[in-house]
Amino acid sequence: MALELWWGSGSPYSWRALLALEYKRLSYVSHLVQFAKQEHRSPQMLQMNPRGRVPVLKDGDYVVFESLAILRYLDRKYPEIPIFGTSAEEEGTITRVICEYQSYAEDHLAKLIYAILFQGIEGHMEEIERALNFVIAEARTIENRLASSSWLVGEAFSAADIVIFPGIKQLLRVLERREAEDLRARLLPLDANFPAIAAWIGRIEALPGYDKTYPPHWKEKE
Ligand SMILES: N[C@@H](CCC(=O)N[C@@H](CS)C(=O)NCC(=O)O)C(=O)O
Known part of the structure; x- marks a missing residue:
């Protein structure tokens, strides 16, 4: 099942998740959320992240939010190109x-x-x-x-x-x-x-x- 990322333009926390996905050469479905339309607070988003913030990553049934947690998850799950070092x-x-x-x-x-x-x-x-x-x-x-x-x-x-x-x-x-x-x-x-x-x-x-x-x-x- 594909990775999916919900993110906002100009959000430094979202940018972290995008950089990690690209550097690790992972394919993902990108959902650009419009802050002006309050899309980050839609029922679907609040179900995934009750704080109504991006980025949010979904991998199959698993959902993780908080940019640092996303980086840690990606590195543990997809370790081929590491971002937390090799020792x-x-x-x-x-x-x-x-x-x-x-x-x-x-x-x-x-x-x-x-x-x-x-x-x-x-x-x-x-x-x-x-x-x-x-x-x-x-x-x-x-x-x-x-x-x-x-x-x-x-x-x-x-x-x-x-x-x-x-x-x-x-x-x-x-x-x-x-x-x-x-x-x-x-x-x-x-x-x-x-x-x-x-x-x-x-x-x-x-x-x-x-x-x-x-x-x-x-x-x-x-
Ligand atoms: N600590 C969170 C911060 C996430 C965050 O604050 N995201 C902002 C965008 S930069 C957001 O979604 N703000 C929407 C809001 O506060 O309504 C992380 O590292 O992911």
């Missing part, structure tokens, strides 16, 4: 890098993106500045890892790259907005300030199947 040590380090990102970067990144997109920068500069400082510190940590290695962990693309890449791409896209002009200069140009991250982004964009994972509504606006 216990690699798996430990990949999981550690993911946990560090989730613990120390993700909330600050989300705060920054939310402020630029929805809240507005004016009147919130203090908290934005704080979030930005955390994001810059974590970006430095990532930059240092990538300065001596092509991928975040070990010699191959892994779940660590998959988890972190979409958040960074989303931030870069949001920084292009006029409202983010003052913040932009703190991080960009990426090539000059974070050259290893810029090269890593290029490597991921060159992976086979990458184009199929790129948020379709981002293409429309380019």
